[in-house]
Amino acid sequence: MGEKLKIKLSIADRVYPLTIDPKQEEGLRRAAKNIDMLAKKFEQNYAVRDKQDVLAMCALQFASKIEQGDIQESESVKEARERLRALDQLVRSKLTVE
Template identity: 85%
Template sequence: MEEKLKIKLSIADRVYPLTIDPKQEEGLRKAAKNIDQLAKKFEQNYAVRDKQDVLAMCALQFASKIEQGGINESENNKAATERLQALDKLIYDKLGSE
C-alpha cells in the first residue's frame, strides 16, 4: 500500500492542503495550474466582482469542455456506427450476389 502524500495547491490566491495518492500529484498540479491561469485571464479581461465569480466562470468553462467532448464523441460514435452498418450491408450484398 502506497503512502499518502501531503501537498499544497494554490488556486486563486488561496492555498489548499491535500492528502493524495502519489500517482494523483501530477494531474492535480496541472489542473490547479490551469484553473489559476484561467482565473487570471478572466480577471484581466472581464469586470469580475470577486474570486467566487471568477472560480464559477472557470468551473463553467471546464465543465462545458467536458460536456461538449462527450457530445462530440457521441456524434462521432453514431457516424462511425452508420458507416460500419453501410459497409456491412455492402459486404453482405456482395457476398449474397455471388
C-alpha cells in the same frame, strides 16, 4: 494500497492541502495551474474582483469543454456506427450473391 502523498495546491490565492495517490500529483498540479491562469485572465479582462464569481466562470468554462467534447464524441460514434452498418450491408450483399 500504495503510499499516499500530501501536497498543497494554491488556487485563487487559497491553499488546499490534499492527500492523494502519487500518480495523481501531476494532473492535479496542472489543473490548479490552469484554474489559476484562467482566473487571472477573467479578473484582468472582465474587471471581476469577487473570487467566487471568477471561480464560477472557470468551472463553467472547464465543464463546457467537457460537455462539448462529449457531444462531439457522441456524434463521432454515431457516424462510425453508420459507416459500420453500411460496410456490414456491403459485405453481406457480397456474401449472399455467390
